[in-house]
Amino acid sequence: DVKVTQSSRYLVKRTGEKVFLECVQxxxxxxxxxxxxxxxxxxxxxxxxxxxxxxxKGDIPEGYSVSREKKERFSLILESASTNQTSMYLCASSSGLAGGTSTDTQYFGPGTRLTVL
Amino acid sequence: GQQVMQIPQYQHVQEGEDFTTYCNSSTTLSNIQWYKQRPGGHPVFLIQLVKSGEVKKQKRLTFQFGEAKKNSSLHITATQTTDVGTYFCAASSSNTGKLIFGQGTTLQVKP
Structure with missing residues (x-):
């Protein structure tokens, strides 16, 4: 079974803080x-x-950056957290093996609910 | 960019009634996937449709891909309380493996 884990289920941060969300598959x-x-x-x-x-970049990259130094780990960074970044953050992975008209299944982590005060 | 519209946003049904959610795109899709997210959970893959006019069944769930590959539907026959959750369609944008998700349909089932 594919396992995708995220570093925290719940996180509370203050406006302006640098926030790291970690994901490992x-x-x-x-x-x-x-x-x-x-x-x-x-x-x-x-x-x-x-x-x-x-x-x-995806559809809404503003205010975020990412890092992938190792294949199994993908980090999301909020350089200076703002209240409009309060949300549920989901990490996913896929094999990258699908070809033709098929697309890989994405496997999701449990999510991190981030609250920015 | 490519968008996938999903309706309705919410649906409340009595247990035993049928349920359908629809997914539409203005462009031709390579394929479409469906995911289910239980309350408090994360999205879990249900199925992928690739061929024009394709119909696939999983027990009480029937998935269809339109002939023009621009729309899809998920139909649940005789809903049960275990069907509660949010159903997402997701379309492939290109060969990058990236998916465009619909807004989701949240199903509530009254026992």
Missing amino acids: DMDHENMFWYRQDPGLGLRLIYFSYDVKMKE
């Missing part, structure tokens, strides 16, 4: 993703990575 997956989930907006992609040290 144990299936040697190539692709990793960070989403935020807000009511009525579904899952919105922040950043993704398809290889070590590679990163691509």
Whole structure:
């Protein structure tokens, strides 16, 4: 079974703090993703990575950065947290092996509910 | 960029009633995936549809991919309380493995 773990289930930070959210997957997956989930907006992609040290912006990258120094670990960084970054953050990974018209299944971590005061 | 619209946003049904959620795109999709998120949980993959007009079944769940590959639906027959959760469709944007998620439909089932 694929396991995706996230460093915290709940996190409370203050405005202006630097916040690190960590994600680790144990299936040697190539692709990793960070989403935020807000009511009525579904899952919105922040950043993704398809290889070590590679990163691509998603739909809402502003205010975030990422780091992928090792294949199994993908970190999301909030350089200076703001109240509008209060949200549920979900990490996901996929194998990167699908071809043709198929797309890899994404496996999600349990999520981190971040509150910025 | 590519968008996937999903309706309705919420649905309340009596246990035993049927339920359907719809997913629409303005562009032709390579494929579509469906995920389920239980309350307090994380999204879990249900199925992927690739072929035009494809229909797949998982017990009481029926998934369809439109002939033009621009829409999809998930139908649940005779809902049960275990069906409660949010159902997301997700479309492939390109060969990057990136998915575009719909807004989700949250299903509540009254026993």
